[in-house]
Amino acid sequence: MNPDVIVRAGYERAADAYLAARPQTSPDIVALDHLLSRLAPGAWVLDAGCGAGVPIAQRLGRAHRVVGIDFSERQLALAARHVPAASLACMDLAALGLAGGVFDAVVSYYAIIHIPRDRHAGILAGFYRLLRPGGLAFLCLGANDLSDDYDDDFYGARMYWSHYDAPMNLQLLQQARFDVLWSQIISDSLGGEAATGGHLFVLARKPKDG
Numbered sequence: 550m551n552p553d554v555i556v557r558a559g560y561e562r563a564a565d566a567y568l569a570a571r572p573q574t575s576p577d578i579v580a581l582d583h584l585l586s587r588l589a590p591g592a593w594v595l596d597a598g599c600g601a602g603v604p605i606a607q608r609l610g611r612a613h614r615v616v617g618i619d620f621s622e623r624q625l626a627l628a629a630r631h632v633p634a635a636s637l638a639c640m641d642l643a644a645l646g647l648a649g650g651v652f653d654a655v656v657s658y659y660a661i662i663h664i665p666r667d668r669h670a671g672i673l674a675g676f677y678r679l680l681r682p683g684g685l686a687f688l689c690l691g692a693n694d695l696s697d698d699y700d701d702d703f704y705g706a707r708m709y710w711s712h713y714d715a716p717m718n719l720q721l722l723q724q725a726r727f728d729v730l731w732s733q734i735i736s737d738s739l740g741g742e743a744a745t746g747g748h749l750f751v752l753a754r755k756p757k758d759g
């Protein structure tokens with residue numbers, strides 16, 4: 550079956566259980582401060598694969614204007630409840646039909662890793678296009694090499710992951726013309742069965758003349 554179909558159906562089923570398990574103050578969440586400390590109030594921020602909006606879109610929304618996109622209707626329904634001020638839309642983050650050059654920042658936590666990795670370079674290019682010159686990306690990418698990985702019981706649903714390792718992801722960001730300002734591999738906050746070891750978190754900037 551197509552990985553997109555597995556992931557979307559998986560979150561339709563697992564959304565509530567995933568939200569209940571999602572930590573609110575773990576190191577991956579605290580890392581968002583690397584972005585928040587650089588954004589002026591009222592910034593336009595895209596949360597790509599926003600899920601239920603908790604805690605990422607919620608934190609962003611305290612000072613900024615948030616556009617959240619996800620391809621799971623159940624996740625978006627939860628986000629509408631938890632982050633009512635955000636603008637939400639059902640979209641595939643790998644094929645974003647949004648105007649270019651408008652966002653001050655793009656954030657994506659634990660979503661790109663659900664998309665077949667041969668599409669990751671195109672996703673980074675898409676984020677680059679959406680950002681205004683000087684705009685920032687705060688992204689969660691893979692830390693280890695994982696071609697195609699399936700789990701039949703991710704919070705009660707079938708699920709799929711795919712990503713490159715950290716050095717390759719840093720290379721892809723460079724190829725997409727991003728300047729990497731900060732990066733760190735951060736251990737999985739979920740633990741238990743869902744733990745994969747860690748992910749690469751990156752703060753990157755579209756050059757001012759980009």
Ligand SMILES: C[S@@+](CC[C@H](N)C(=O)[O-])C[C@H]1O[C@@H](n2cnc3c(N)ncnc32)[C@H](O)[C@@H]1O
Pocket residue numbers: 556557560571597598599600601602603604605618619620621624640641642643657658659660661663664
């Ligand atoms: C692990 S959840 C993370 C949600 C949220 N970012 C968070 O940190 O809690 C991954 C989310 O990415 C979404 N997602 C995965 N692939 C996507 C795609 N191609 N387009 C849009 N959303 C996608 C899923 O529906 C799910 O809501």
